[in-house]
Amino acid sequence: DTEVTQTPKHLVMGMTNKKSLKCEQHMGHRAMYWYKQKAKKPPELMFVYSYEKLSINESVPSRFSPECPNSSLLNLHLHALQPEDSALYLCASSRGRVDEKLFFGSGTQLSVL
Amino acid sequence: AQKVTQAQTEISVVEKEDVTLDCVYETRDTTYYLFWYKQPPSGELVFLIRRNSFDEQNEISGRYSWNFQKSTSSFNFTITASQVVDSAVYFCAPFNFGNEKLTFGTGTRLTIIP
Numbered sequence: 001d002t003e004v005t006q007t008p009k010h011l012v013m014g015m016t017n018k019k020s021l022k023c024e025q026h027m028g029h030r031a032m033y034w035y036k037q038k039a040k041k042p043p044e045l046m047f048v049y050s051y052e053k054l055s056i057n058e059s060v061p062s063r064f065s066p067e068c069p070n071s072s073l074l075n076l077h078l079h080a081l082q083p084e085d086s087a088l089y090l091c092a093s094s095r096g097r098v099d100e101k102l103f104f105g106s107g108t109q110l111s112v113l
Numbered sequence: 114a115q116k117v118t119q120a121q122t123e124i125s126v127v128e129k130e131d132v133t134l135d136c137v138y139e140t141r142d143t144t145y146y147l148f149w150y151k152q153p154p155s156g157e158l159v160f161l162i163r164r165n166s167f168d169e170q171n172e173i174s175g176r177y178s179w180n181f182q183k184s185t186s187s188f189n190f191t192i193t194a195s196q197v198v199d200s201a202v203y204f205c206a207p208f209n210f211g212n213e214k215l216t217f218g219t220g221t222r223l224t225i226i227p
Contacts, residue, residue: 004157042204042217043158056213088156098215099146099208101160109156 006091006105014113015081021108023074023091031098032074034066035090037107043090048098049074055098081112115140117207119218126195127226134190134221136205142166146208147181147188148215153201161203164188192223200225 004025013019023032031050035043048056049068063085065077074091088109092102118137126132138147149161162172164181172179176193192199205218 042220044217045214090156090158092158098213099210101148101163102150102158102215103160104158106155106157 004091004093004103004105006089006108008108009106010109010111012111012113013078013081015083017081018077018079020078021076021089021091021110023076023105024072025093025103026072027093027103028071028095029093029103030071030096031094031100032068033092033094033102034074034076035092037088037090039087047076050098051096078110081110083112086110086112115142115207115209115216117205117216117218119203119205119221121221122219123222123224125224125226128197129194131191131193132195132223134192134203134205134223136188136190136218137186138188138205138207139186140207140209142209142211144210148206148208149179149188149190150204150206150217151201152204152220158204161190195225197225197227199223 007022033048034046036046037043045058046060047066052068063080067075088107090107091105094100094102116139145166147164150158152158169181178191181188202220202222204220206215208215
């Protein structure tokens with residue numbers, strides 16, 4: 001199984017809603033990532049978890065809250081988002097080091113109204 | 114400071130033509146990795162290659178080949194005999210060991226016309 005699975009694929013939420021994005025991998029990878037990608041732009045790193053510990057936080061606003069319950073799961077909790085947060089949110093994993101190749105999920109397309 | 118440039122925003126070629134995507138990475142670092150990723154319309158990025166800055170040998174994988182020249186800071190990607198399935202956005206992405214970050218270039222949107 002070489003897949004990274006993200007749910008939901010699409011999400012529409014209001015600015016007062018609370019929602020969560022989920023990511024799962026069963027490759028035994030120990031590093032997991034959240035990226036944000038605006039339309040026609042490259043992906044931008046948000047968070048990195050290494051061995052279930054948050055190792056990189058790219059100064060992301062607190063309305064985005066990551067969680068890594070175990071080595072296979074990665075969540076991104078969303079609260080009080082702004083319309084400019086609308087984007088494709090991509091999850092990725094790597095075996096253990098951040099300089100290794102990344103395996104990406106197909107993303108969650110988020111629209112904030 | 115480091116800077117990655119993919120000057121070609123969009124390229125269209127007719128199927129079976131060869132196409133080269135350019136990437137220039139300017140840095141004072143002597144050690145780094147350079148990656149290429151492909152993002153098809155389905156959205157997920159797919160790893161294509163990782164190259165060490167000390168390895169300037171060209172690499173070929175099927176219809177794909179990569180030419181790395183440290184002297185010109187270029188890491189170009191050539192698709193031979195292009196196919197419609199090659200249509201995607203291609204990102205060059207350097208990895209910096211100093212801050213342990215992978216930074217994606219702006220990408221080149223490649224369209225293969227049947």
